[in-house]
Amino acid sequence: xxxxxxxxxxxxxxxxxxxxxxxxxxxxxxxxxxxxxxxxxxxxxxxxxxxxxxxxxxxxxxxxxxxxxxxxxxxxxxxxxxxxxxxxxxxxxxxxxxxxxxxxxxxxxxxxxxxxxxxxxxxxxxxxxxxxxxxxxxxxxxxxxxxxxxxxxxxxxxxxxxxxxxxxxxxxxxxxxxxxxxxxxxxxxxxxxxxxxxxxxxxxxxxxxxxxxxxxxxxxxxxxxxxxxxxxxxxxxxxxxxxxxxxxxxxxxxxxxxxxxxxxxxxxxxxxxxxxxxxxxxxxxxxxxxxxxxxxxxxxxxxxxxxxxxxxxxxxxxxxxxxxxxxxxxxxxxxxxxxxxxxxxxxxxxxxxxxxxxxxxxxxxxxxxxxxxxxxxxxxxxxxxxxxxxxxxx
Numbered sequence: 001x002x003x004x005x006x007x008x009x010x011x012x013x014x015x016x017x018x019x020x021x022x023x024x025x026x027x028x029x030x031x032x033x034x035x036x037x038x039x040x041x042x043x044x045x046x047x048x049x050x051x052x053x054x055x056x057x058x059x060x061x062x063x064x065x066x067x068x069x070x071x072x073x074x075x076x077x078x079x080x081x082x083x084x085x086x087x088x089x090x091x092x093x094x095x096x097x098x099x100x101x102x103x104x105x106x107x108x109x110x111x112x113x114x115x116x117x118x119x120x121x122x123x124x125x126x127x128x129x130x131x132x133x134x135x136x137x138x139x140x141x142x143x144x145x146x147x148x149x150x151x152x153x154x155x156x157x158x159x160x161x162x163x164x165x166x167x168x169x170x171x172x173x174x175x176x177x178x179x180x181x182x183x184x185x186x187x188x189x190x191x192x193x194x195x196x197x198x199x200x201x202x203x204x205x206x207x208x209x210x211x212x213x214x215x216x217x218x219x220x221x222x223x224x225x226x227x228x229x230x231x232x233x234x235x236x237x238x239x240x241x242x243x244x245x246x247x248x249x250x251x252x253x254x255x256x257x258x259x260x261x262x263x264x265x266x267x268x269x270x271x272x273x274x275x276x277x278x279x280x281x282x283x284x285x286x287x288x289x290x291x292x293x294x295x296x297x298x299x300x301x302x303x304x305x306x307x308x309x310x311x312x313x314x315x316x317x318x319x320x321x322x323x324x325x326x327x328x329x330x331x332x333x334x335x336x337x338x339x340x341x342x343x344x345x346x347x348x349x350x351x352x353x354x355x356x357x358x359x360x361x362x363x364x365x366x367x368x369x370x371x372x373x374x375x376x377x378x379x380x381x382x383x384x385x386x387x388x389x390x391x392x393x394x
Contacts, residue, residue, distance in 0.1 A: 016121065018107050019128040019214045020100065022136060026207045029200070032087045034097040042091060045197065049084050052198050055175040056080065062176060073174045075283050078276040080173075080198065083205040086269050090208065095265030100211075102258065103218050112225070120228055121221035124322075128214045135311065140206040143304050148172045148199045152192070172199055209273070209312045212266055216319040216363060219259050223326035226251055230333035241346050249353060252330060259323065259361045270316065271366035278379055281309050282386030289391070313379055320363035320371025327361040 027033040031042035056077050063069035090096055112118040151170040169181055169188045172195050181188040230248055233241075284306040291299050334354040339347055362370040369375065 016107065016110065016118070016125050017129050018104070019125065019132055020104060020107075020211070022132045023207055023211045023214065026136070026203060027090070030087070030204070032091050032204065034090055034093070034100055042087075046084070046087065048197055049080065049201070052173075052175060052195075053077075053081060053084060055177075056173070058176040059174050063174075069174070071283050071286065075280065075287065076173045078279055079205055080201050082272045082276045083201045083208070085272060086208050087204065089269055090211075093265055095261055099215055099258070099262050099265055103215060106218070106222070113229075117225045117228060120224040124217040124221040124224070128210075128217050131213055131315065132210050135308065136203070136206050136210050139304065139308060140203055143308060144199050144202045146300070147202065147305070148196065171195055206308065206312070208269065209315060212269070213315055213319055215262050215266070216323060219255065219262060220319070220322045220326045222255055222258075223323075223330060226255060227326070227329045227333040230330065231336050233337055242349065245349055245353065256327075256359060256361065259327070263362070263364060267364055267366050270363065270371070271368075273312070273316065274365045274369060274379075277309050277313050278383055279386070281306060281313070281380075281383040284309065285383065285387045286391065289387070310380075314376055316363070316371045317373050317376035317379075320375075321373045323361050323363050324372065327359060331358050 024033050024035075028036060029041070030045040031038050031040065032045075056073065060070065060073045060077060063073060112121065151168075151172055154168050154170060169183075169185075171177070171181075171191055175195075177191050178194075179187040179191060181191045226248065233244055233248065284302055288299065288302050288306065291302070331354060334350050337350060339350065362372075364370050
């Protein structure tokens with residue numbers, strides 16, 4: 001990230017990217033984008049997912065007691081159920097809609113006073129852009145395709161063997177099928193095609209994480225610019241000192257309100273993410289440990305799958321840590337201002353701002369967990385504890 005930022009800062013033609021465009025394009029596939037006025041594709045897709053979720057839970061009931069099949073069901077059931085709830089929250093949350101509209105408006109305004117402020121914001125803009133480019137567009141798309149075509153690869157492998165080997169009819173996602181496909185190639189093809197829309201849930205899920213990243217890092221960039229302006233408040237002589245302080249305090253209050261709005265809008269989505277991601281990491285790691293040596297294709301798929309989940313958890317922890325850091329830096333900026341050039345009255349005014357500006361902001365999951373890099377380590381310890389439990393039980 002730092003290398004990319006350095007290259008971007010040296011380029012004179014670098015522009016701030018609207019990182020929400022990728023989110024809008026992907027969510028528009030099913031009309032889940034909050035600013036979209038159409039609901040037709042959204043209703044169709046959510047109805048499809050509703051039916052599929054019912055059949056998945058029926059399958060979970062059927063395999064109850066068989067821990068290996070239960071693990072296989074839970075691996076896909078958790079992400080589909082979570083994404084289903086996420087799409088509803090995104091589509092109908094007024095807070096998320098207002099947060100997205102605010103970010104788009106501020107990106108269009110391009111309110112940077114100098115190149116230094118632009119570079120401060122560019123640091124976070126590059127992170128958001130890189131995540132969208134390499135995680136959402138490239139890696140997730142590849143994993144989605146691999147996940148969908150793994151059963152087909154098994155079928156082709158079994159069919160190319162000797163004449164005594166039986167055909168392996170498996171579907172990408174476990175569910176109670178409408179047709180008996182295990183002994184009929186025609187029914188198998190129909191069920192296989194039926195499941196094609198459901199595998200794109202993975203792409204929508206990662207895009208939701210990208211949207212959260214974009215909104216949170218946008219606020220972090222604005223806090224970074226505010227800290228820079230406060231630190232250089234004495235050198236800026238265009239306005240009277242009291243007017244400048246009043247303007248900066250007003251901006252600080254606005255950013256705190258925006259950060260709290262975003263946190264309130266996303267807290268339930270983040271709570272779902274925290275719960276199901278921890279379960280999926282543990283189940284995926286267990287699946288990797290249980291694979292045979294000759295299952296190279298499945299191994300690569302699950303390694304990439306697990307890496308994306310762990311990366312998403314790290315991203316949430318990273319942006320939570322950055323939000324804490326940038327909110328604290330605002331208060332530190334008052335201390336780092338050139339106090340010696342101020343009058344006694346001006347120094348007292350900055351001191352009052354320091355006392356009233358001590359506010360550490362957090363990215364929370366339903367207000368019971370605050371994301372941070374230290375918390376990420378705790379989550380990983382919990383996941384590996386789940387893996388040990390699964391190995392002991394099964």
